[in-house]
Amino acid sequence: xxxxxxxxxxxxxxxxxxxxxxxxxxxxxSLQSRGFIVSSVEPVDEGGxxxxxxxxxxxxxxxxxxxxxxxxISTLFEAQVSALRIFRLLASEADTPLMQRILTAVxxxxxxxxxxxxxxxxxxxxxxDFYVNMIKAxxxxxxxDETFLYLADYMDRSYAVSSKARNALIYPAFVIxxxxxxxxxxxxxxxxxxxxxxxxxxxxxxxxxxxxxxxxNFFVDFGLFLLVLVVVGGFFFFRYVTTGAxxxxxxxxxxxxxxxxxxxxxxxxxxxxxxxxxxxxxxxxVVQALEITGSVVGSVVYREILADAATAVKAGGSISExxxxxxxxxxxxxxxxxxxxxxxxxxxxxxTLARFYQREVANAVDTLVDLIEPFMIVVLxxxxxxxxxxxxxxxxxxxxxx
Numbered sequence: 036x037x038x039x040x041x042x043x044x045x046x047x048x049x050x051x052x053x054x055x056x057x058x059x060x061x062x063x064x065s066l067q068s069r070g071f072i073v074s075s076v077e078p079v080d081e082g083g084x085x086x087x088x089x090x091x092x093x094x095x096x097x098x099x100x101x102x103x104x105x106x107x108i109s110t111l112f113e114a115q116v117s118a119l120r121i122f123r124l125l126a127s128e129a130d131t132p133l134m135q136r137i138l139t140a141v142x143x144x145x146x147x148x149x150x151x152x153x154x155x156x157x158x159x160x161x162x163x164d165f166y167v168n169m170i171k172a173x174x175x176x177x178x179x180d181e182t183f184l185y186l187a188d189y190m191d192r193s194y195a196v197s198s199k200a201r202n203a204l205i206y207p208a209f210v211i212x213x214x215x216x217x218x219x220x221x222x223x224x225x226x227x228x229x230x231x232x233x234x235x236x237x238x239x240x241x242x243x244x245x246x247x248x249x250x251x252n253f254f255v256d257f258g259l260f261l262l263v264l265v266v267v268g269g270f271f272f273f274r275y276v277t278t279g280a281x282x283x284x285x286x287x288x289x290x291x292x293x294x295x296x297x298x299x300x301x302x303x304x305x306x307x308x309x310x311x312x313x314x315x316x317x318x319x320x321v322v323q324a325l326e327i328t329g330s331v332v333g334s335v336v337y338r339e340i341l342a343d344a345a346t347a348v349k350a351g352g353s354i355s356e357x358x359x360x361x362x363x364x365x366x367x368x369x370x371x372x373x374x375x376x377x378x379x380x381x382x383x384x385x386x387t388l389a390r391f392y393q394r395e396v397a398n399a400v401d402t403l404v405d406l407i408e409p410f411m412i413v414v415l416x417x418x419x420x421x422x423x424x425x426x427x428x429x430x431x432x433x434x435x436x437x
Contacts, residue, residue, distance in 0.1 A: 037136065038062045038078055042071035044146070054140060069147030096161040098194045100134055105187035112180035119145045137161050150174055165310060165331045172317040182317060189313050192389075193306065196396050200302050203400040204295075207407045214415055221422060223258060226251035229426055236433050247425040283335040290336060290363065294406060298399040303337045304368060305392035312385035321381075322348050336363060 038059060042050045050071065054062050059076055066073050104125065111121045119142060126138035137158045144154035152171035155162040166186060173182025230248040233240055240248070254261070275281040290296045307328055314324040322345050329341035340361045347357035355373035358364040368388060375384030 038076050040066060040071075040073060040076045042066055042073045044072075045070045052139060052143070053136065054143070069143060069149075071147075096131075096134060096137070098190060100131070101161065101166070102187050102190045102194070104134075105183045105190065109180050109183035109187065112183065118151055118179075134161075151179070163331050165314070165327050168319060168323065168327050169314065169317055172314070172319050176318055185313060185317065189309060192309060192393065196302060196305055196393050199400050200298060200396060203298075203404050206404075207411060210411055210415075214418065218418065218422070219254065222247075222251045222254045226426070227255055229430075233429050233433070238429065238433050240429055241425070243421070244425040244429050247422065279335070283339075286334050286336045290334075294399075294403050298396065298403055299334075300363065301392050301395045301399055303332055303334050304365070305389055305396055306332055307337065307341070308368075308385045308389035308392060312382055312389055315382045315385065321354070325354070340364065 037053055039053050040051070040062065044050055054065060054076075059078070062076050063073055066076070107125060108121055111124070112118075116124075122138050122142035122145060126135050126142055129135035129138055140157070141151075141154040144157070145151065150171075152167050152174055155170060156167045169182055169186055170179070173179045176182075226247060230251060233244070233248075276285045289299055310328040310331065311324045314327065315321065319327075325341050325345040325348065329338040329345070332338055332341065340358065340363060343360070344354050344357035348354060353373070353376050355369050355376060358372065359369045371384050371388055372381070375381035
């Protein structure tokens with residue numbers, strides 16, 4: 036929720052701006068923690084009716100926004116512009132109200148003496164743990180301009196790989212969904228009328244046409260019940276997959292699917308290698324890199340593997356030995372990581388693995404698309420052919436008898 040406040044800072048200068056907080060009390064506490072003497076905090080009336088107010092709840096920061104922001108910050112740091120001035124400038128030029136509020140809050144925290152990493156950590160919807168820890172490492176090394184540039188490049192690579200995999204599945208899902216919608220409309224609106232004509236004709240109806248008519252009658256008689264069942268089942272399924280056990284079961288099912296599972300496995304391995312390579316290159320410890328990668332990898336299965344590896348490293352073991360205990364980690368990755376541990380070139384080895392799995396994801400996507408297209412053609416052709424044959428052949432018989 037957005038609040039408008041009036042306050043006086045440590046230097047006695049009057050401040051009047053806005054702050055994003057869950058409640059009025061939290062907004063006041065946040066301002067006081069920055070050293071402000073608060074005189075008033077009031078909620079901002081964002082206008083519009085209830086529907087449009089609720090839409091604000093679904094505001095989000097896109098990957099593209101963070102990539103562009105990181106590149107702009109890197110350039111301004113390189114030009115020796117102060118951090119506070121950078122975030123004030125970018126807040127004034129932000130394209131979305133949400134980004135403007137976030138950058139303004141970050142600038143306010145910086146003005147109160149907070150480090151950049153701590154200020155960014157208060158906005159997890161925009162800046163992940165990985166992003167914040169990278170910035171923290173950059174602050175400690177005095178290389179913030181390079182760190183923001185590394186982050187922009189990393190997020191570009193990550194977005195390219197993820198979007199390629201996602202886009203490969205959108206087209207088949209759209210075509211198959213459209214096919215099922217058309218078939219349901221045919222079964223509920225067209226077939227019932229034609230079936231009545233066939234029954235009134237008194238002609239013998241073929242077995243396959245009887246099957247189609249029976250399916251049509253089922254949709255007409257129990258369609259509403261079936262729709263309610265699907266909606267209720269979808270609701271409980273969604274509730275289940277939001278739990279820890281549900282996410283784990285869904286991830287294991289996803290990884291076990293033929294072709295699709297192999298694609299997601301390579302996607303997660305690419306993400307793991309790229310994340311760890313970037314963090315180790317920035318001076319973050321191995322244990323911390325494993326823990327942070329586990330929080331952003333996007334898979335419960337691989338998060339558990341990385342947590343196990345972090346525990347093993349804390350106990351004096353090696354990453355390769357911990358990974359070798361899990362069949363989800365391929366032998367080639369374990370062998371290369373072992374070489375990196377023995378030679379001290381872990382960062383370079385992981386960078387090589389990241390490039391390798393990025394190429395593998397691209398190849399897997401192309402292979403999957405090549406397999407899906409002929410499969411869809413065959414399935415759609417059979418479905419349409421059976422439906423047309425079941426309708427046209429009896430009609431042809433009727434017309435021939437006349």
